[in-house]
Amino acid sequence: MFNRFYLILGIAIVAAYAFITFNGWELGSPTPQQLPAEARNAPGGYRSFHFWHEGYQGGK
């Protein structure tokens, strides 16, 4: 029973690895955000849009 459980788990790990490798997946990638339609249609397009960044909070 345990051997079978391990075999199934192992196959799942190998399958997940193959899927990630051949689809270019990265763990922890950020979810995409949608640029508002008015920003894309405005003169200058998204170049004048204020993106969502908050600036650096670190440093020493």
Next chain:
Amino acid sequence: MKLSAAALHSQCPPKCPQCAKPVVLRAPDHSERVVCKNCFALSEVRSGVPRELKLLRELNEAPAAPPNLLPLGATGKLDDVDYVVTSHLRRKLRWCQETREQDEYWLFNQETGFRRLLHCENHWSLAEQLNDDETEFYMSQVRCRGLSLELFDECFAHNEFMVGEFARLAGAASPRKTALFIRPPFLLFCTPHKDRKLGKKQPDHEWWLAKYLEPQVIKRAFGLTDLAEPQNIAPNQPFPYRATYFYGAGLAALLFAIWMFALIRSDERVIYSQTMQLNPVTGSEETQVFFTEPFDLAPRKNLKVTARAPVNNSWAYVEGDLINEATGLVYSFALPVEYYDGYEGSEYWSEGGTATETHLSALPPGKYTMRIEVQWEHWAAPFSATVELQQGIPRFWHFFWALLAVAAIPLLVGLHQHSVYEPDRWKGSPFLPHRYKPKDDD
């Protein structure tokens, strides 16, 4: 199953010399001893048609019959061979530390001859007799049929109860010393020939090689419905999780093959690389923003963004957005670049570096523009930063973590086998191998 000889003798069975009741011989051509099931007298089976029985030992009082799981005449199939149960024997095995009772069922097949089905503390093993030249002593081991078996223990075996047909030596009534050698699932036991006569060509020892059988196999073979499960570890019981080693090796090989295939087919390429010269800004929270020319991204290939900046005891912060020109979807990332070093007392220390990278999942194929926003600590001075975007990067760490995940269980199982299971198997043996001895005993 060929039982023609048995059929012949069943029509005209020999009579017990003591009680004169008919004695059924299921292996008339192979049996040399028979114990009458009515009076338990031991007789020698003599050649002739029909066979004749010569009384060897009378019994005035019938012994108490132990529970018999496989009655005489029961049939079953083991390893694709049909057997009939010809006898039942109960032995008392006296070890140096304990005494155990073992039941033995002698099985017979016309082509393979006798086999002994051993049943001890709910463990089962099927044994076949070896020729003397099939075994070879080597130090405390015995080599046979390509196996090296380790000496496990020595015991005295005493027959307490016998009924049915046996080969010659099983009829010995006095205790006989038996040496046991193991290499799970195999158990080799060796008994010196007690009635060996000088000058006669007769082997020194009688060797039997037994292979462990799971109780379920016995259940299926003989159609038993209820069979107790063993509660301890038999000397030749195979480690139950051994299969995880083979599965683990197979899965690791599969992972390695996938990793190699991914390496071979990867076409790592630089999509964009630029060093930006940044002019001073008017405040510490001010940033400079750049947009790249549109570029194409291929499907199902991951991305790697690297930022480099000549920081020294300072920081720079690069934020980026990959903007899909067609859909307006924005994929953001941030790359803090910082490097600090110095001395604490006389000891040099450093942390960080002048380059930082991040990996992003593959994006939907299409035309993209990258927005880069840079902020740096010494904002009043000119600065430079390099941003590079690559696609199709083989990821060794994914392979490593997958390999570790696959290997974790076999490693834990191996640790359990070495530190718990095998010492438990050997705990009653005076020949405990050095590898299983506690370190305190070294």
